[in-house]
Amino acid sequence: MDGPFPISDTHAPGGFVALNDPRHTECLLEALKTAIHNAGEHRLFQSGKLPGLFPARTGIAAEAALHALRAGLLETVRTEAKGKLITEWVCATPKAVGYIHDHDSPRSILRELKDVLQATRTGVPSFMAEAKAELAALSANFEERASAMLARLDDLAKRCESALRRAETSGPAVTESVGRVVPWAIDALEYLDRRSESGAGGDCPLPELFHAIGVRFPELSLPAFQDGVKRLHDVRAVRLVPTNAIPEPEYAVVVEGKLMYAVGR
Missing domain, CATH: 1.10.287 (Helix Hairpins)
Structure with a gap:
C-alpha cells in the first residue's frame, strides 16, 4: 500500500479488535473468506482485471486491508515492485478462522x-x-x-x-479419560469446527492444526501432537486422511501403514 490509513478500533468479544464501521467488517469478512476458501497466496488488492482480496487501495477497502495485516489475520508472503507500484501477496493465518467464527x-x-x-x-x-x-x-x-x-x-x-x-x-466432546491424555483435544476439535464454519474447503493439514493449537499450548512438541492426534482418531473424535501432496512430511503420522497428512471431523 502507498501509506497508512487511520482506523478507529475497539475491542470485541473473542480477543479480536473490531472495526467501528460495519462496512469495514463486511469488507474484511468477505476478503478473509476468499483467502481461506482458496488456499495459497493472493494479491492484497485487485489490479485492473487481476483479482485481489480487496477491490481498491483507497477508502473502506484500504482501511480493512490495513486492519487485517495489523491484526495478524493476513500475513505478507512476498512483494513485487513495478515502478512506484508495490504489489503485496498475502495468505490467511489461523487467526482469520477465529475472526470469521467470532463475527459470522x-x-x-x-x-x-x-x-x-x-x-x-x-x-x-x-x-x-x-x-x-x-x-x-x-x-x-x-x-x-x-x-x-x-x-x-x-x-x-x-x-x-x-x-x-x-x-x-456440532459441539466438540471427548471423554474424560481422553481429555487427561490429550489435554488440548477440545481446542483441536473447536478449531476444526470453526474452520469448517468459516468456509475453509477440505480437511485441515496437520501442520496448520499443530500451529493453531500451539498458540494456547506453546510447550506442545510435535511427537506429542502426533501421538494425541492418533489417539483422537482411534476414539473417532477426528478422522485422519491421506493427501496427494505432503510438503512437510515431518508432520505426517502413520496409521495402518499409511501416511496421514490431514485431519477432519
Missing part, C-alpha cells in the same frame, strides 16, 4: 439478533407516538421503514434458526 458464526448471529430485538423493543413506544402525530405526512416513510425492519428481522430469524441447528449438532 452462530454466536455472533445470536448477539446481533439480541441487539436488534432490544433496540426494536426500546424504540417502539416513541416510534408509535411519532407515527401517530405525523401519520399523514410520514405514512409512506413509515411503511418503508417498517418493511425494512421486518425484512431484517426475518433474515436474522432464519440465520438464527440455522445457527441453533448447527450449534446443537
Whole structure:
C-alpha cells in the first residue's frame, strides 16, 4: 500500500479488535473468506482485471486491508515492485478462522439478533407516538421503514434458526479419560469446527492444526501432537486422511501403514 490509513478500533468479544464501521467488517469478512476458501497466496488488492482480496487501495477497502495485516489475520508472503507500484501477496493465518467464527458464526448471529430485538423493543413506544402525530405526512416513510425492519428481522430469524441447528449438532466432546491424555483435544476439535464454519474447503493439514493449537499450548512438541492426534482418531473424535501432496512430511503420522497428512471431523 502507498501509506497508512487511520482506523478507529475497539475491542470485541473473542480477543479480536473490531472495526467501528460495519462496512469495514463486511469488507474484511468477505476478503478473509476468499483467502481461506482458496488456499495459497493472493494479491492484497485487485489490479485492473487481476483479482485481489480487496477491490481498491483507497477508502473502506484500504482501511480493512490495513486492519487485517495489523491484526495478524493476513500475513505478507512476498512483494513485487513495478515502478512506484508495490504489489503485496498475502495468505490467511489461523487467526482469520477465529475472526470469521467470532463475527459470522452462530454466536455472533445470536448477539446481533439480541441487539436488534432490544433496540426494536426500546424504540417502539416513541416510534408509535411519532407515527401517530405525523401519520399523514410520514405514512409512506413509515411503511418503508417498517418493511425494512421486518425484512431484517426475518433474515436474522432464519440465520438464527440455522445457527441453533448447527450449534446443537456440532459441539466438540471427548471423554474424560481422553481429555487427561490429550489435554488440548477440545481446542483441536473447536478449531476444526470453526474452520469448517468459516468456509475453509477440505480437511485441515496437520501442520496448520499443530500451529493453531500451539498458540494456547506453546510447550506442545510435535511427537506429542502426533501421538494425541492418533489417539483422537482411534476414539473417532477426528478422522485422519491421506493427501496427494505432503510438503512437510515431518508432520505426517502413520496409521495402518499409511501416511496421514490431514485431519477432519
